[in-house]
Amino acid sequence: MNRVICDIKDHSLADAGRNRIDWALTEMPVLRSLQEQFTREQPLAGARISGCLHITTETANLVRTLKAGGAELLLCASNPLSTQDDVAAALVEHYGISVFAVRGEDNRLYYRHIAAALDHRPQLTMDDGADLVSELHKNRRDLLSDVIGGTEETTTGVIRLRAMAADNALTFPVVAVNDAMTKHLFDNRYGTGQSTLDGIIRATNILLAGKTFTVVGYGWCGRGIAMRAKGHGAHVIVTEVNPLKALEATMDGFRVMPLLEAAVCSDFIVSATGDKHVIDRSHFQVMKDGCVIANSGHFNVEINIPALQDLAAKTSRPRRFIEEYQLADGRRIRLLAEGRLVNLAAAEGHPATVMDMSFANQVLSIVHLWNNGKKMENKVHPVPGSIDDKVAIMKLAAMGISIDTLTQEQQAYLSSWQEGT
Structure with missing residues (x-):
């Protein structure tokens, strides 16, 4: 051994x-x-x-x-x-x-x-x-x-x-x-969707129904988070830089707008992009009082935490996984799990x-x-x-699920080009 x-x-x-x-x-x-x-x-x-x-x-x-x-x-x-x-x-x-x-x-x-x-x-x-x-x-x-x-x-x-x-x-x-x-069809969409909301709910114990919930990024993870937030009764906004994904989010029934606009009215903002500083100083400067921000991307760079710390007049920890930053004008921004993966830091993944x-x-x-x-x-x-x-x-x-199989005739048809209308 x-x-x-x-x-x-x-x-x-x-x-x-x-x-x-x-x-x-x-x-x-x-x-x-x-x-x-x-x-x-x-x-x-x-x-x-x-x-x-x-x-x-x-x-x-x-x-x-x-x-x-x-x-x-x-x-x-x-x-x-x-x-x-x-x-x-x-x-x-x-x-x-x-x-x-x-x-x-x-x-x-x-x-x-x-x-x-x-x-x-x-x-x-x-x-x-x-x-x-x-x-x-x-x-x-x-x-x-x-x-x-x-x-x-x-x-x-x-x-x-x-x-x-x-x-x-x-x-x-x-x-x-x-x-x-x-x-990515299942883990990223259903796994991330459920576990991200699980982490947010465990950390905050805030009801999602009726709240405005913004998802930054509409990849497979973002799709799952948006889907599950909608299921909780939240009003979901999606922000994107990719025109095809933005169009898909629109067709899926979500409001799509720049994050600078969404920040003004959002109760929750969650990033899932894999990129750096997607929630940035300019967003903090207009963010709604009491907004909860979280990250479901791998590294803690999606939220510009140094900029948030620089803007804060004082900080406090009202709950275990929440750091609340109070800005000079009195607005409060609530960061979950130090900006790290909220589904693993505040829940069980x-x-x-x-x-x-x-x-x-x-x-x-x-x-x-x-x-x-x-x-x-x-x-x-x-x-x-x-x-x-x-x-x-x-x-x-x-799971005890059976599916159909192709017949030889069907396999032959799909592999040929001669047969038409």
């Missing part, structure tokens, strides 16, 4: 963490099936994997599956506020997995933990935001020759990795798990059901890289269609 090393908050939390991990697994039938298959087949025997991920109950079941397949794992956190300390303890104490993650860790400790993950000399990487891969290329280049490939879980990380590839800086292939159809598909993609993509990475080009690759289809088929089967 591999030696377990760690830096976690409290080992005594392990039993509570195991109970929650087992609870999540009841909603993850695809991963359960893969665990059984991996235990028999050992497709990752001998693989060293370092993961920079959100340390949650669902992630625990992801790494349990990889370990069942023979992998040697070390985990660190991909966000200082997303670690569930009881889960970290359970992974170390009950599942023999090395973990370096403490909820609330400062920037110095965060990067020290990433360094520990790299000290593992990974052959495969798993990232959520690309900090592990970025640090590997910037400061630990001596390790690059060991790396066969990696996976990336979120939009922000895929954007960073594509920029690296465009600069010819990426030295190994990465599979964009985020872009799998069974990931995505429901296990959707993460079942996302992490099944992650697991199968890791096996794909282990078997094929040395032959793949050093760029960002899509999840193979066969993996996407397999995950969908397994999920449908677990």
Whole structure:
């Protein structure tokens, strides 16, 4: 058995963490099936994997599956506020997995933990935001020759990795798990939609019905947030820079306008763009008194927090996850969860059901890289269609849903061009 090393908050939390991990697994039938298959087949025997991920109950079941397949794992956190300390303890104490993650860790400790993950000399990487891969290329280049490939879980990380590839800086292939159809259609839309509102409601306990709720960005995550806010009875506004997405939001029944206009009347503003300072000083200067602002993008740069701090005459903490900034004219702006991922910082992240598909993609993509990475080009690759289809088929089967299949006649018709009207 591999030696377990760690830096976690409290080992005594392990039993509570195991109970929650087992609870999540009841909603993850695809991963359960893969665990059984991996235990028999050992497709990752001998693989060293370092993961920079959100340390949650669902992630625990992801790494349990990889370990069942023979992998040697070390985990660190991909966000200082997303670690569930009881889960970290359970992974170390009950599942023999090395973990370096403490909820609330400062920037110095965060990067020290990433360094520990790299000290593992990974052959495969798993990232959520690309900090592990970025640090590997910037400061630990001596390790690059060991790396066969990696996976990336979120939009922000895929954007960073594509920029690296465009600069010819990426030295190994990465599979964009985020872009799998069974990931962004369900995890990003239904998972982010529900968990973001869950975080906002837990943090504020403010009724959404009748409030004006602005969503900044109408990608898959923004679509989900807008959909769920509308379901709560909120009046939803969408702001966008992409004309096609703005048109789609309009056709979906949402009001679309510039954020500078929306800020004047919004009770809630939530960003989900993957970009920097999308909620900025100019918006704070006209924002409605009492407006709640939150971020559901990966990094805490979507809200220009330094500008908000500069404008504030005083600050207070009325509730655990709320920092209230009072401006010179008396208006109050309420920032949730330090501008970090509100669904993980103020709640528990995505429901296990959707993460079942996302992490099944992650697991199968890791096996794909282990078997094929040395032959793949050093760029960002899509999840193979066969993996996407397999995950969908397994999920449908677990839900007890059957679908039709094409007849030979129908298959022949779709593959030919001769037959017309």
